[in-house]
Amino acid sequence: EAGVTQSPTHLIKTRGQQATLRCSPISGHTSVYWYQQALGLGLQFLLWYDEGEERNRGNFPPRFSGRQFPNYSSELNVNALELEDSALYLCASSPMGHYEQYFGPGTRLTVT
Amino acid sequence: KQEVTQIPAALSVPEGENLVLNCSFTDSAIYNLQWFRQDPGKGLTSLLLIQSSQREQTSGRLNASLDKSSGRSTLYIAASQPGDSATYLCAAPLGANSKLTFGKGITLSVRP
Numbered sequence: 001e002a003g004v005t006q007s008p009t010h011l012i013k014t015r016g017q018q019a020t021l022r023c024s025p026i027s028g029h030t031s032v033y034w035y036q037q038a039l040g041l042g043l044q045f046l047l048w049y050d051e052g053e054e055r056n057r058g059n060f061p062p063r064f065s066g067r068q069f070p071n072y073s074s075e076l077n078v079n080a081l082e083l084e085d086s087a088l089y090l091c092a093s094s095p096m097g098h099y100e101q102y103f104g105p106g107t108r109l110t111v112t
Numbered sequence: 113k114q115e116v117t118q119i120p121a122a123l124s125v126p127e128g129e130n131l132v133l134n135c136s137f138t139d140s141a142i143y144n145l146q147w148f149r150q151d152p153g154k155g156l157t158s159l160l161l162i163q164s165s166q167r168e169q170t171s172g173r174l175n176a177s178l179d180k181s182s183g184r185s186t187l188y189i190a191a192s193q194p195g196d197s198a199t200y201l202c203a204a205p206l207g208a209n210s211k212l213t214f215g216k217g218i219t220l221s222v223r224p
Binding site: 043045092103 | 148156203205211212215
């Protein structure tokens with residue numbers, strides 16, 4: 001069974017640009033979670049999508065947004081990139097009504 | 113608000129030693145607790161999930177315990193090996209929103 005996949009592996013952008021990160025959950029999983037792991041700050045919850053709806057949002061500005069598609073894959077968009085957005089972005093998935101989360105390998109975003 | 117703490121931040125032990133990694137949380141109303149392993153620059157690998165109704169879980173050389181009343185979980189690693197060197201994170205979801213609150217992790221180094 002394939003695990004959670006994320007693309008791209010690495011992304012380099014300049015300040016002010018937009019970044020789009022993608023995540024494909026494990027087959028049969030309906031929930032997708034996004035987390036940010038910035039150096040020195042630990043893992044912070046960003047967004048949770050389930051059945052195409054945004055269910056919860058962490059303490060991040062509105063320029064962090066996303067969506068979940070009918071096939072349950074998800075996109076994270078970060079607009080007006082700032083230097084401090086440089087981080088490892090991790091996606092996780094879980095089956096509906098189940099709390100164990102399975103993580104992908106992450107996308108390393110570097111903002112210069 | 114749930115807070116998860118892992119102390120110390122780093123640990124160095126000689127190969128073969130049995131060791132215990134600690135995790136504490138402030139809100140005992142957790143649904144479960146997960147332990148993860150993270151290698152440098154990589155995603156998270158789920159090691160063990162303990163449901164709130166359980167006291168412990170075992171997988172190979174790993175044993176995790178959960179004491180909700182004291183707000184503590186421990187990860188026991190038997191006969192440590194250099195390949196166990198990694199960062200170990202604990203995380204707990206609070207309530208029905210399913211987001212995980214992470215500790216900052218313990219970076220373990222096992223010396224040959």
